[in-house]
Amino acid sequence: MEYLKVSHAQRIVLDSVATLKSESVALEASLGRVLADNILANRDLPPYDVSAMDGFAVRSADLPGTLAIVEDIKAGDNPKVLLKPGQCSRIMTGAPLPHGADAVIRVEDTQQVSTDAVQINLTVQSGNDVRFRGENMRSGDVVLTAGTEITPGVIGVLATVKCAHMQVYRKPSVAILSTGNELEAIDEPVDPNKIPDSNTYALMAQVQALGIEPVLLGIARDDPAELEQYLKRGLEYDVLLVSGGTSVGVHDYVRPTIEKLGVTMKFWRVAMKPGHPLAFGVLHRTEKIFVADAAQDAFVFGLPGNPVSSMVCFEEFVAPLLRRMMGNLRLHRRTVTARLAHPLKMKPGRTEFVRVQLTSDDKGYLASSTGTQSSGVLLSMARADGLLVIPADCTGLPEGAPVIVQLLDGTEFQNETGYIE
Ligand code: AMP
Ligand code: MG
Numbered sequence: 001m002e003y004l005k006v007s008h009a010q011r012i013v014l015d016s017v018a019t020l021k022s023e024s025v026a027l028e029a030s031l032g033r034v035l036a037d038n039i040l041a042n043r044d045l046p047p048y049d050v051s052a053m054d055g056f057a058v059r060s061a062d063l064p065g066t067l068a069i070v071e072d073i074k075a076g077d078n079p080k081v082l083l084k085p086g087q088c089s090r091i092m093t094g095a096p097l098p099h100g101a102d103a104v105i106r107v108e109d110t111q112q113v114s115t116d117a118v119q120i121n122l123t124v125q126s127g128n129d130v131r132f133r134g135e136n137m138r139s140g141d142v143v144l145t146a147g148t149e150i151t152p153g154v155i156g157v158l159a160t161v162k163c164a165h166m167q168v169y170r171k172p173s174v175a176i177l178s179t180g181n182e183l184e185a186i187d188e189p190v191d192p193n194k195i196p197d198s199n200t201y202a203l204m205a206q207v208q209a210l211g212i213e214p215v216l217l218g219i220a221r222d223d224p225a226e227l228e229q230y231l232k233r234g235l236e237y238d239v240l241l242v243s244g245g246t247s248v249g250v251h252d253y254v255r256p257t258i259e260k261l262g263v264t265m266k267f268w269r270v271a272m273k274p275g276h277p278l279a280f281g282v283l284h285r286t287e288k289i290f291v292a293d294a295a296q297d298a299f300v301f302g303l304p305g306n307p308v309s310s311m312v313c314f315e316e317f318v319a320p321l322l323r324r325m326m327g328n329l330r331l332h333r334r335t336v337t338a339r340l341a342h343p344l345k346m347k348p349g350r351t352e353f354v355r356v357q358l359t360s361d362d363k364g365y366l367a368s369s370t371g372t373q374s375s376g377v378l379l380s381m382a383r384a385d386g387l388l389v390i391p392a393d394c395t396g397l398p399e400g401a402p403v404i405v406q407l408l409d410g411t412e413f414q415n416e417t418g419y420i421e
Contacts, residue, residue: 003271005392006316006351006421009280012266013317016282017299019327020170020238027158030150032211032411033168034327039144041137042161049097050075052129056110056118057091057101059083063123069116073098088118097130104129137161147329169327172238174214176203177230179245179254180305183219198378199243199303199310206314207241209411210322214241222251231257235283235298238325241318244305247277254302255279263300271392272421273350274309274375278302278317306375312353312387315408316417328413333406335418336386338365340401344390351392351421355384356405367405384408389419 004012022036051057051073058067067088071081075094083089083100091097091104103124111119137143143157150158150168158166176199184194186201200216207214215237220230222245231254234240245254246268258281259265268279279302301318303310320331338358346352356367370383386405390397397403404419 003269009270020325022167025168033150035148036167038142041141041143043139044134045136048133050131051091051104052131053106055106056088058088060103060126064121066119102126171212172325174239175234175237177217177242178219181222224253227257240300243303243310246279246302271350273352278313307378308375330413332417334412338367338405341366341368343399345396346394352390354388355380356388358385391420
């Protein structure tokens with residue numbers, strides 16, 4: 001099988017998957033989910049013309065002048081007096097404008113000359129400091145469209161239109177499995193001949209960062225029968241992430257065992273560094289015997305065992321798949337342009353993802369390598385703000401060269417990958 005370009009492999013992954021069905025969720029639990037329906041305004045807001053300031057409601061044609069104060073209007077009051085020429089009403093922010101008034105003057109711009117008169121020495125346009133009826137939203141307006149990610153601002157809008165429950169796309173169920181005879185579980189005593197299992201937890205956190213609580217299946221030994229038992233369990237979930245054992249070593253049983261269980265392998269080699277070998281397969285489900293039957297098909301990633309490789313593959317392939325399942329329209333990490341803080345030498349042939357730290361100066365972002373880029377050195381990932389993406393044909397870059405960096409922290413995503421491979 002050929003080495004696939006990153007973008008080609010991403011297309012295969014994303015074309016295999018559809019958005020899940022929707023479910024109802026309470027407003028309080030909706031942060032980070034994606035709306036499955038359009039949301040309509042249920043009334044005009046503000047419901048009438050209101051003051052934007054504490055001050056005086058006036059007839060703009062009367063200004064400048066000394067005006068008689070005929071009423072005191074607070075938020076929630078119903079104004080009773082119609083303003084005649086030479087009259088004004090004291091008004092609070094959010095209170096309805098009295099009939100006859102067409103503008104508001106802030107209290108700071110007025111001088112009170114007696115208990116019932118105020119002097120205003122400026123002129124204003126009609127509408128000054130007035131919030132007009134329906135300016136915020138009009139009854140029946142689509143205020144939020146399906147596909148919108150629920151942010152704190154969106155939650156505010158949902159509360160405004162009294163949406164205490166709403167339809168959002170379901171989350172996929174995700175299982176994580178580590179493989180390898182050399183692996184030591186976190187609760188086992190330290191054995192100097194073993195390798196601590198970090199992939200289970202780094203992948204767990206990457207899944208959690210997308211708002212999904214994964215199931216940890218533990219460690220399967222490099223034994224076909226044991227592996228088969230674990231993989232069978234893993235395939236009950238919508239998405240199974242297996243790390244290690246996907247290469248071409250004689251004890252790399254993951255791919256043949258997955259295939260034996262009915263999974264169709266779509267690819268297993270991608271021209272990226274770190275990253276290959278990365279395998280991706282689909283299990284077409286026929287029976288509903290699964291832990292969660294949200295998805296029609298189950299998806300399996302055979303991630304590289306090397307800790308950095310497995311995390312980078314998650315970012316480039318697994319996260320976009322999970323986000324598409326949850327209805328997100330923006331699937332890829334946000335990218336920024338930066339300048340390289342030092343020269344970089346590259347071997348051409350594969351798209352490289354270099355772990356970098358970002359600083360900024362008056363010319364923008366500056367990217368510098370987090371140190372040794374060996375795919376086994378997880379600290380390079382722990383220290384990274386982003387992944388600098390280097391096209392496959394690049395042999396090196398000088399200091400100051402403009403580069404694309406995919407941001408690793410935060411929750412910002414975009415439609416396209418934003419990099420050239
Ligand atoms: P493999 O893909 O199984 O050949 O593993 C490649 C490298 O990654 C080996 O050095 C493994 O020891 C290491 N490795 C595999 N799985 C894990 C894991 N869960 N945690 C940490 N390192 C791992
Ligand atoms: Mg292994």
